[in-house]
Amino acid sequence: MTSTMGYIWNTLYGWTDTGSGGLLPPSTDSLTQPIGHHVAHPDTKRRMHELISASGLIDSLKQIDAAPAAEADILRVHDQSHYDRILAESALPKGGDAGDGVSPFGHGGHRIAMLAAGGAIEAVRTVVEGQVSNAYALINPPGHHAERSTGRGFCTFNNGAVAAAYARDVLGLKRVAIVDWDVHHGNGAQDIFGGTAEVLNISVHQDRCFPSDSGFREERGHGEGFGYTLNVPLPPGGGSGAYEYAFDTVVLPAVRAYKPDLIIVASGFDASIMDPLARMMMRSEGFRSLVRKLVDLAAEVSQGRLVCLQEGGYSPIYVPFCGLAVIEEMAGVSTGTQDAYTPILGAMGGDKLLEHEREAIDLASVLVSDIH
Amino acid sequence: MTSTMGYIWNTLYGWTDTGSGGLLPPSTDSLTQPIGHHVAHPDTKRRMHELISASGLIDSLKQIDAAPAAEADILRVHDQSHYDRILAESALPKGGDAGDGVSPFGHGGHRIAMLAAGGAIEAVRTVVEGQVSNAYALINPPGHHAERSTGRGFCTFNNGAVAAAYARDVLGLKRVAIVDWDVHHGNGAQDIFGGTAEVLNISVHQDRCFPSDSGFREERGHGEGFGYTLNVPLPPGGGSGAYEYAFDTVVLPAVRAYKPDLIIVASGFDASIMDPLARMMMRSEGFRSLVRKLVDLAAEVSQGRLVCLQEGGYSPIYVPFCGLAVIEEMAGVSTGTQDAYTPILGAMGGDKLLEHEREAIDLASVLVSDIH
Amino acid sequence: MTSTMGYIWNTLYGWTDTGSGGLLPPSTDSLTQPIGHHVAHPDTKRRMHELISASGLIDSLKQIDAAPAAEADILRVHDQSHYDRILAESALPKGGDAGDGVSPFGHGGHRIAMLAAGGAIEAVRTVVEGQVSNAYALINPPGHHAERSTGRGFCTFNNGAVAAAYARDVLGLKRVAIVDWDVHHGNGAQDIFGGTAEVLNISVHQDRCFPSDSGFREERGHGEGFGYTLNVPLPPGGGSGAYEYAFDTVVLPAVRAYKPDLIIVASGFDASIMDPLARMMMRSEGFRSLVRKLVDLAAEVSQGRLVCLQEGGYSPIYVPFCGLAVIEEMAGVSTGTQDAYTPILGAMGGDKLLEHEREAIDLASVLVSDIH
Amino acid sequence: MTSTMGYIWNTLYGWTDTGSGGLLPPSTDSLTQPIGHHVAHPDTKRRMHELISASGLIDSLKQIDAAPAAEADILRVHDQSHYDRILAESALPKGGDAGDGVSPFGHGGHRIAMLAAGGAIEAVRTVVEGQVSNAYALINPPGHHAERSTGRGFCTFNNGAVAAAYARDVLGLKRVAIVDWDVHHGNGAQDIFGGTAEVLNISVHQDRCFPSDSGFREERGHGEGFGYTLNVPLPPGGGSGAYEYAFDTVVLPAVRAYKPDLIIVASGFDASIMDPLARMMMRSEGFRSLVRKLVDLAAEVSQGRLVCLQEGGYSPIYVPFCGLAVIEEMAGVSTGTQDAYTPILGAMGGDKLLEHEREAIDLASVLVSDIH
Numbered sequence A, B, C, D: 001m002t003s004t005m006g007y008i009w010n011t012l013y014g015w016t017d018t019g020s021g022g023l024l025p026p027s028t029d030s031l032t033q034p035i036g037h038h039v040a041h042p043d044t045k046r047r048m049h050e051l052i053s054a055s056g057l058i059d060s061l062k063q064i065d066a067a068p069a070a071e072a073d074i075l076r077v078h079d080q081s082h083y084d085r086i087l088a089e090s091a092l093p094k095g096g097d098a099g100d101g102v103s104p105f106g107h108g109g110h111r112i113a114m115l116a117a118g119g120a121i122e123a124v125r126t127v128v129e130g131q132v133s134n135a136y137a138l139i140n141p142p143g144h145h146a147e148r149s150t151g152r153g154f155c156t157f158n159n160g161a162v163a164a165a166y167a168r169d170v171l172g173l174k175r176v177a178i179v180d181w182d183v184h185h186g187n188g189a190q191d192i193f194g195g196t197a198e199v200l201n202i203s204v205h206q207d208r209c210f211p212s213d214s215g216f217r218e219e220r221g222h223g224e225g226f227g228y229t230l231n232v233p234l235p236p237g238g239g240s241g242a243y244e245y246a247f248d249t250v251v252l253p254a255v256r257a258y259k260p261d262l263i264i265v266a267s268g269f270d271a272s273i274m275d276p277l278a279r280m281m282m283r284s285e286g287f288r289s290l291v292r293k294l295v296d297l298a299a300e301v302s303q304g305r306l307v308c309l310q311e312g313g314y315s316p317i318y319v320p321f322c323g324l325a326v327i328e329e330m331a332g333v334s335t336g337t338q339d340a341y342t343p344i345l346g347a348m349g350g351d352k353l354l355e356h357e358r359e360a361i362d363l364a365s366v367l368v369s370d371i372h
C-alpha cells in the first residue's frame, strides 16, 4: 500500500454552465437582473484547484484521472426517469435544470455530471484498492442534495451516493459511513439510503438552511435503516467550537460505533465565515482540525480509508484556502502557505461553543446509542 | 419647435440576458467553455449611457421615456408567427433564441424587446411631432438583422423597421430613408421593405461579414421597390477614408435624390477599430464626421428630422466614446471630453481611402441614379 | 413642505475602482488570485439603483443631484493630512488605498469620494430645508468606518459624519442622531464624535465583525460625549428578532431621550442573510420593518427629518431588494414588486429572538438612561 | 531523440494581474470606467490551456515544468535598471507597470514574469537537448514588445529574446531565427538583436498597429546586424491569403537562407478574425497551415528544432481554437475537435490575396537576398 494521497480534478469540472443569473434565473418578471457570476459558478472550484497547484501541494499528490460514470453506476441510486430527463435536457440548446428550478446546467451538462460521479467512484476505488492512502476528489457539480428521483440545490446526480453504492456493490464493502460537513443538509443520501443500515449518513449542518424543511434530528431513517440517518442541525452563527463539539460528541462516536469499511466525507466549504449561502463561522484551520479527526478516525476504524468528495462552497476567494488546509492535512504535507485571510477573519469570534449550541448538539448525541 | 435633442435609455435595455456563452452557446460537445460576458453583453450599451451621464452631456439632452411597443406595431413588419414564438419562448424559464441559435434572450426577453421597439417609435414620434429637434435612442436589443419572419444576429424585432412603418402608417410620412452604418448588413430592412419605394434602405457594411450571404450590390429590391435597396459593401480593413467616400458619393446623393420625410440611422459602432465582430477601422471622430454629414443632410432634405437607433457595437471600452461623439455632434454640444483612446488608436492608420476601396464604392455609386 | 421623498444616485458612484482582488489585493506572495469582482464592487450599488428604476419606484421619488463636497466640508471631521493623502494618491496611475490596505481606490478616486460626501450633504440639506420629506442617498464609496485621520473598511471619507457636521455648523441644527444598522461597527463616527454630545452615535452591529477590536458596549464616548456613543453588539446568527428587539429596547428609547433635530441612518445591507462579510440573517422585510420604526420615530421627535446614507452591503443579488423595501417604506409607496428571494430565504429561520441575543441587548438597554 | 512534443503551462501564467481597466487604467479624469476583464486578461491563455486539456490533446504532449529564469538570464537581453525597476514595482501593494502605462502588473508580478521567461528557456532547452521533438510554451505575460530598457505592450521581459540568448550563450547555438506572427510588430527583438547577425528577427504584422511607429520595411538592423531584421508589414484586413503569401515568399526563403540552428515562433493569435486589438482575418485553419510550413521548414533547416512561445491574442473565445490547431499540427495529432466557430467565421472572406497586399509583401521579399 502506498502512502501517497490521491487527488482528482478535471478541466470540465470548471466548465459547468450555471447560467446568467446570480441564484435565481434572470427574469424581467421577477426583476432579477443577469449577472456574470452565479453563486455556484465553477470558478470557485477551479480557483481551489489552482491554489493546490500554485502552492506546490499538487506535487505531493497522486493525480487520478476521472472516467465518466456508467449509466448503471447512476442507476444504483437514481431513478431511470431522473437519469433520462437529465440526458434529454442536456441535449437542449440551453441545457436544463437538475430539478428545482435553481440548479441550471448547460448543453452537455450530462457529460460533466457523469464525470463528477465517475470522479467520486475513482477516488473510492483507488483508496479501497490501496493505490492511494486516501483521496480528495475536487469534483463538480456537487451531489449531496440530489435525491433518488430528482436533482436539487445545484446537484444533478448524488456523487457520494453513487460512490457509496459502487463501494458496496462492486468493491464488496459492507458498510460505508458518510460524514457530511457541507453546511446544508445531506438530504440526498438520507433519501437514498434512509431504509438501509449499510450506509450510515451523518449530516452536520446549519439548521433549516437548505432544504429548509429537512435535516431535523427527528429524521432518523426507516425500517432497517432506522438510526442510520443522523442529523446534527446547528444554530446559525456557530464556528469551530460548535463543529468540534459536534464531531467529538456525535460524529466520531457514531462512526466508531458503526465501524465502517470506508468513510466518505461530503466536503463542502460553505460553512466558511465568508459564504453567502449560510451563516456559519468556520475558517480554514477549523476545517483542518475536523479532517484531522477524521484521518485519525479512519486509521482507527476503516483501515485509513477516507475519501473526501467536494460538495458546496460559494466564496470564490476563501474556499481555496479551506481546501488547501484540508488536503494538506490529509496528505500529511505542509506547503508553508499561510491562509491570507486569517488576519482579517481570525479575530471575528465564533469559535467558542455557546450554550444553545451545546444543547442542540447534546440532543443529537443521544441518538448515537442506536447505531450498531 | 424645440432645438433640444431627444435621448432614450431605459434601465431594462441593460438587462438583456445574453446567456453564459461568448458567442456560441456554451457546450461540452463543441468544447465552448462558458464565459461571464457575451460579445453582445448589454454592459456595452449601459457603459455608453453611463458615459453620456458622467460626461455631463445628458444635461443637454431631453430624456424621453420609452413605452413598450404594441403588438400591432410589431405586426406591421413581422409575421404573427414570429411574434408569437418570441412571446412563447420568453415565458420559458431560460427564455429562448431570436431565431438563428446565436441570439439568446432570457425569461421575459419579450418585454425588453417590446421596450426597444417602443423606444424607436418614441424617438421617431417626438422628432416628427417636433417635440425634439432630433433624437438618439440607445435601445437594446438591436434590430437591423431581424427579418419579417425571424430574428437573427442578436436582434429580436426590427426596431428600425417598426419605427419606419409607424412613421408611415401612424404619423403619415410618405418616405423614410434608413441609413445603416452598422458594420453588418442591414438585411432585416432589405427583407421587410425590399418591395416598396416608401422606404429607402441604404446599408454600408463590411463585405460578407454578417450575414455572409447577403448585402451584395446586386441585391436592389424587387417590384416597386427595385432600386430602393442600396448595398455598399466595403472591403475589410477600411477606415474613415472609405466611409467618408461612401457617404459622399453614395449615401448623401441617394438620400438627396430620395427626398425623405425622415432619416433613420441604424447606428452600430461595430465598425470601430476595436470591435471583435468586424474588421473596420473607424474611430470616434470618424463617426462624428459621418453624423455631421447626416445632420446637414437632414437639414437639407427632411426638415432636420434625424433619428439614430442603436444597433451593434461590441467593444465595451470603446463604444461609449463613439456614442458620445455622435450624440455631442447631433446635439451641437461639446462636453470637452477627450476620447481617451485616441492616443493609442489614432496612429494606427486606415484613414486613407485605398484604391480597391474606391473601386468597390464607385460600383455602388452608379446605382444612385435609379432613385427618384 | 413637500411630501415627496428625495433620492440621490450618481453614475460615478458605480465607477469606484475596487481593483482586481476579491478582498485582499491580488498577490503571488500570498497566493491570492485576481478576480473580476471585489466584494465591495460598485455593481452591488448600481444594481440597487437599477432595481429602483426598473421597478418604477424612481417615478415616485424626487431625484436630487449630488454636488461634490468642498474641502472645508471634509475638514470638519477629518485631518488635513488624511485629506491631502487621499488627494495625492488619487493622482497616482493606479490610485491608492484609503488607509488599511484593503480599501483600494483608483485614479481619480478622490473625485468620487467627494461626490459621495457631497451627496450626503445634499440629502441632509434638502431634508432640513424642507424641499423633500425625507431622503435616501445611495452614495458610494461608503463612509462609516472612516476615522478622523484615516479611511478604513472600504471607506474614504466619513460621509455621515461630514453630513452631520454640515447640519450642525452650516444648517444650525443642535443635535443629530446617527443610527447605524450596517452590520459592522460605526467606528468612524465614534472616533469623530466621541467627545461631544451634539451627535448621538448608535451602532447596532455583529459583535467583533469589523473592526474586530471595537464596537463594544463599554465604549461610550468620553468627556462631554460620555454616554452619547452607544454600541449594541449582536451575537452572530441573529435576524429580525434580534434587530427588532434591539430597536425597540435600545435604539428608539435612546433617540427619544435624545430628541435630535435630524436622524441619519448609516444604512448598510450587509446584515442580510446572503452577505459574505457578516453572519446575520436579515431579509428585505426585516429592513422594511426597521425603517418603518425610524420613520415613525422621526415623525415623533425630529419633525420627520430622516436621511438614509448608503453604507455597506455585499450581496450583488440581494442588496437591491433590501434597498427597494426600505425606500418604498420611506416613500410610502408600494410598487408591488415581490422580493424574488423570499421563497428561498424566508424559511431559513433566524427571526426568533434567542435568549443569548436578548441578554446581549438588555445589557445595552441599560445604557440608555444616561442619554439626555 | 523522442518524437513527443513538449508543452508548458503554469497555473501562475493565469494569475497575471491586469488590473481593473479594459485597456487604459480606469480613471475618472479620462472617464474610463473600470471593467472586470482587461483585453489582456489571462483568462484567454487559461482558456486555451483548458481546451488543450478538455480536448484530450494534452495526453499526447509531454508536459514540461517551467522553472523561473535567473536574473542572469534576463540580463542577457535587458538592462539592469529595467530588471531592478520591475523587481521594485513588483513589491508595491498594487504592483506597477512594465513601462508604457498600459502594461500593468500586480504585486509579485516579477515572479510570474520570471516564470514566463523561464518557461521559454525550458522549451528551448528541452528541444535543443532532444528531450522533446518540438515545443509549445503557453507562457504569460507575453514578451515580444519588451525592449532592452523597458517593457511595453503588456510585455515585461522579452521571453523570446531571453530564450534566444540562452540558446546562444548557454546551449551554444550559433544562429537563431525568430518568426513573429503575432499581429503586432516584434519591436523588442529588433531593439535587442538589431546589431547582430546571430539572430534573424522576422516580424509579419499589421502595418502600424502597435507600436504604430515601428515595424516598417526600412528598419533592417544596423552594423553587423543589417539585413537580419526583416519586417513584413501587412495592410489591415488581410487573411490567410496574405499570410500564406508572406510566408511562402518572405519568411520561408529568409529562414532557408539563414540556416538557423533553432526556430523560435513568437506565436500570438491576435491576427485572428475576432481580435479586438488588430484587424486581420486569420482563422484557426490559417494558423494551422502556417505552423505546418514552419514544421516542415524546421525539419529542413534546423534539425526540426521549433519552439513556439505564446505572445498576444485577445479573443477569449477564439484564441483557444487557434492554439489547439497549432499544437495539434506540431504534435502530429488530431483530436477530432472541430473549430466551433468555423461555421460563422469561415464565410467572412478575407482569404484571397489582394493586389495591394501582394505589392506590400513583394517589397519585403526583395530584402531576403541580403540574408546569408
Ligand SMILES: [Zn+2]
Binding pocket: A182, A183, A184, A268, A270, A311, A312, A313
Ligand atoms: Zn452546501
Ligand SMILES: [Zn+2]
Binding pocket: B182, B183, B184, B268, B270, B311, B312, B313
Ligand atoms: Zn453589427
Ligand SMILES: [Zn+2]
Binding pocket: C182, C183, C184, C268, C270, C311, C312, C313
Ligand atoms: Zn458594513
Ligand SMILES: [Zn+2]
Binding pocket: D182, D183, D184, D268, D270, D311, D312, D313
Ligand atoms: Zn500582439
